[in-house]
Amino acid sequence: MSLVQKINALTAGILDPRIKLEIAKTINFLFGVYCTGRVSEEEIRSDLIDICKSILEETNPDLLEEDKRKRANFLADELLRTFKIEGMSKRALARYQRYTITY
Numbered sequence: 001m002s003l004v005q006k007i008n009a010l011t012a013g014i015l016d017p018r019i020k021l022e023i024a025k026t027i028n029f030l031f032g033v034y035c036t037g038r039v040s041e042e043e044i045r046s047d048l049i050d051i052c053k054s055i056l057e058e059t060n061p062d063l064l065e066e067d068k069r070k071r072a073n074f075l076a077d078e079l080l081r082t083f084k085i086e087g088m089s090k091r092a093l094a095r096y097q098r099y100t101i102t103y
Helices: 002-009 017-036 043-060 067-100
Strands: none
Touching: 002 017, 002 067, 017 043, 017 067, 043 067
């Protein structure tokens, strides 16, 4: 599943389109930051967990805190896995661009 599809699935239970858009923009921003390689994967993961937990609190308020935490961790790991797959070339380019030879 692509990043866009995962974001759509994650925000499916949110009714306000402005909130959906803000979540999508934030996750896409984190993807861009991840691709630069300037922020640790753990920092990105932590931010994704916070986002996922907030979404779960909005869409599933009846879940126990422990279940929200586990589900948020799982969802964040899924997003991060997608970041890795979709960002391989972008991240490599950002990391090694200074080594390219220009003529």
